[in-house]
Amino acid sequence: MAKKQTTTLEEALQVILATDGDNPLRQMLEWMVQQALEHEMGGHLGADRYERSDERLGYRNGHRPRVFTTAVGDLDLLIPQDRDGTFSTALFERYQRSDKALALAMMEMYIQGVSTRNVASITETLCGRSFSSQQVSKLTADLDEILEAWRTRRLDGEAYPYLFVDATYQKVRDGGRVVSKGMLLVMGINTLGRREILSVGIADTENAVTWSDTFRDLKRRGLSGVLLVTSDHHEGIKAAVRRHFQGASWQRCQFHFMQNILPLCPKRERKALHTALRAAFDSEDLGGANRLTNEIIIRWAETKPALADRIEEGMVDALACFYFPPSHRKKIRTSNMLEWLNGQLRKRTRVVRIFPNEASCMRLMTALAMEQSEEWETSPRRYMDTDKLEDWVIENNMHVPWLEGPPVWPFDEPTPAPDEEPAKA
Numbered sequence: 001m002a003k004k005q006t007t008t009l010e011e012a013l014q015v016i017l018a019t020d021g022d023n024p025l026r027q028m029l030e031w032m033v034q035q036a037l038e039h040e041m042g043g044h045l046g047a048d049r050y051e052r053s054d055e056r057l058g059y060r061n062g063h064r065p066r067v068f069t070t071a072v073g074d075l076d077l078l079i080p081q082d083r084d085g086t087f088s089t090a091l092f093e094r095y096q097r098s099d100k101a102l103a104l105a106m107m108e109m110y111i112q113g114v115s116t117r118n119v120a121s122i123t124e125t126l127c128g129r130s131f132s133s134q135q136v137s138k139l140t141a142d143l144d145e146i147l148e149a150w151r152t153r154r155l156d157g158e159a160y161p162y163l164f165v166d167a168t169y170q171k172v173r174d175g176g177r178v179v180s181k182g183m184l185l186v187m188g189i190n191t192l193g194r195r196e197i198l199s200v201g202i203a204d205t206e207n208a209v210t211w212s213d214t215f216r217d218l219k220r221r222g223l224s225g226v227l228l229v230t231s232d233h234h235e236g237i238k239a240a241v242r243r244h245f246q247g248a249s250w251q252r253c254q255f256h257f258m259q260n261i262l263p264l265c266p267k268r269e270r271k272a273l274h275t276a277l278r279a280a281f282d283s284e285d286l287g288g289a290n291r292l293t294n295e296i297i298i299r300w301a302e303t304k305p306a307l308a309d310r311i312e313e314g315m316v317d318a319l320a321c322f323y324f325p326p327s328h329r330k331k332i333r334t335s336n337m338l339e340w341l342n343g344q345l346r347k348r349t350r351v352v353r354i355f356p357n358e359a360s361c362m363r364l365m366t367a368l369a370m371e372q373s374e375e376w377e378t379s380p381r382r383y384m385d386t387d388k389l390e391d392w393v394i395e396n397n398m399h400v401p402w403l404e405g406p407p408v409w410p411f412d413e414p415t416p417a418p419d420e421e422p423a424k425a
Helices: 009-018 024-045 090-111 116-127 133-141 144-151 208-220 235-244 254-264 267-281 286-301 305-318 326-332 336-349 358-377 389-395
Strands: 060-070 073-082 162-174 177-189 195-203 228-231 249-252
Touching (some): 024 060, 144 358, 162 336, 177 208, 177 336, 195 358, 208 235, 336 358
Parallel strands (some): 228 249
Antiparallel strands (some): 060 073, 162 177
16 A cells, blocks of 8 residues: 655745745745646545545546636646546636636726726736736627627516606727717606616617617517606707607706797796796696786797797797696606706716727616616615506596507507508598
């Protein structure tokens, strides 16, 4: 029987300290990990090296080299192998998990707005190994599957009575040029009173076609129960809302309405007009709001008839929120919440400045929107009390889609043939 050869920790320390190496700590860690691997192989086979035992389950078959990267340097290890090839060390399973954790950490840094160049510098300082910006970008691409699943998730679990629609713009390289791409965002408030980002899309321009595609996709994913859509005075949004959400009201953002109206007024009169419009918006009921609106129109009809016409035309949609519960009005009368979100997204994407392609822009914007949406959904407080919304709309003879079941939306409305005459009454 061959004599078992072992090395004690004291003997190993004496050898390490006597060596002229530049990193005794690395050498000591290397010895300890090597001993752990040998001990793990002994447990796998049921016997240590050179040990005769009836409980032995296999035999050793040499070693294979492996470099193990740690904070104190690279460890040159010899991984034990068995003849049957069944041994797999748990150490490297944990190492693979830490590798994945490192990848996730780099993804998170990218999502938080750290540039790929800085991510590479940080990981090299922390881990002692170099990661190129191309490697970091490749790791971030692994998020695509998760982000795509979230972006295309079903929405038929809850109805969404309130929608908020807006767009923000990002610079993207396209065909060798730097162009501005529109990021189309849709946020909803469901019947539980919680906010949720429902759609993130990218388009070359913001018009009726791109918004129609966005709304059509939302309905195919199960969106239903829409009573009010709030947005700025964008003709493309208005046209798409009329087509895809028949029966729903459109709320013109009161903040944007003020921005559109005040420049038409002489500077010395702007403060007074602002105060008058604000008083109308803050009225207790629709009757009071209409009365104050008429006073404003009469005030400007003689001196600025064009301004009076614009106010009369715009206030109809700016006061749409008065058909909904009083406790909801301040939260649905503007798209400021979505404007705030756009501002947060711009802060996080400012470090990127110019996205290398459309896919990278979509990836980051979706990740940020997903992060914010999950924060809203997990908040202990609801954004809005919607418990009595159904009673309110029934009392006011309003249509309540979620009480009647999801509507059958006309995704592709048929167009009459050129020679087809409309039916006569």
